[in-house]
Amino acid sequence: MAERLPTREEALALLQQYNKSEALIRHALAVEAVMRYCARKRGQDVEQWGVIGLVHDLDYEQFPEQHCHKSEQILREHGWPEEYIRAVLSHGWGICTEVEPKSDLEKTLFAIDELTGLVAATAIVRPSKSVLDMEPKSVKKKWKEKSFAAGVNREVIEKGAALLGVDVNELIGDAILGMREAAGQIGLAGNSASRV
Numbered sequence: 001m002a003e004r005l006p007t008r009e010e011a012l013a014l015l016q017q018y019n020k021s022e023a024l025i026r027h028a029l030a031v032e033a034v035m036r037y038c039a040r041k042r043g044q045d046v047e048q049w050g051v052i053g054l055v056h057d058l059d060y061e062q063f064p065e066q067h068c069h070k071s072e073q074i075l076r077e078h079g080w081p082e083e084y085i086r087a088v089l090s091h092g093w094g095i096c097t098e099v100e101p102k103s104d105l106e107k108t109l110f111a112i113d114e115l116t117g118l119v120a121a122t123a124i125v126r127p128s129k130s131v132l133d134m135e136p137k138s139v140k141k142k143w144k145e146k147s148f149a150a151g152v153n154r155e156v157i158e159k160g161a162a163l164l165g166v167d168v169n170e171l172i173g174d175a176i177l178g179m180r181e182a183a184g185q186i187g188l189a190g191n192s193a194s195r196v
Contacts, residue, residue: 003081008047011054014078019061026186028054030116030179031109033186037178038108049105052087056109068092095156101163111160114153115175118142121149123179123188130190131179136172 015028035053039046059070068089075085089099090106091113101110122142123131142148161168183189 004079005048006051006078006080006084008051008054010078011051014074015054015058018058018074021061024057024061026120027116028057029182030120030186031056031113033182034112034116034175034178035105035109037181038112038174039105041174042104044104048084049108052084052105053109055084056088056091056113058088068097094159101160104164107160107163111157111164111171112175112178114156115160115171116179118149118152118154118157119172119175119179120186120188121152123190126190128190129188131176131183131188132190134176136169136176139172139176140169 015025019025019028032050032053036046036050038044039049055071055075057067057071058074060067063070068091071088072085075088086099087103087106087109089097090101091109093100093110101107119131119134119139122139123129123134125142126134126138128134143154157171158168161171164171179186179188
């Protein structure tokens with residue numbers, strides 16, 4: 001019998017059960033959107049990539065000291081497939097886990113997790129406050145300012161891009177295009193949306 005795969009609805013319910021912070025939920029939705037975009041671009045399973053993106057930081061709000069490890073426990077208790085659990089663990093590689101990203105999915109999650117934060121921070125300081133009119137060069141400009149979004153680990157993004165064998169600029173472009181698809185949900189549709 002085939003393994004039953006978790007649905008987006010189940011993933012979202014689990015995320016909301018363990019996370020009340022609007023910022024963390026928006027981050028999860030941003031990562032989900034970029035994962036879905038990248039999966040489509042690479043001809044991969046869009047649903048699987050999106051669901052994993054949605055729950056990647058499941059434990060972060062309540063169990064920051066046990067980040068990734070508590071997620072493993074929670075997902076296992078809910079009967080999630082090992083492949084999904086391994087992917088969630090791999091995004092903490094070298095930070096809080098020893099699980100090295102191996103698959104395209106895992107490498108993508110590792111690379112874009114930090115990057116979505118940088119893209120969001122860049123969008124917020126733009127006049128439009130939006131990802132809808134943003135280009136990769138805007139993010140690259142902010143990338144060089146170490147004090148800007150100082151919590152974003154640029155080395156992790158570079159390491160992720162290298163794992164994927166893609167240029168950082170291409171990765172930034174993918175992140176922007178993915179986040180555009182969820183701009184309203186993640187609060188980055190900007191001023192134009194508020195005037196509608």
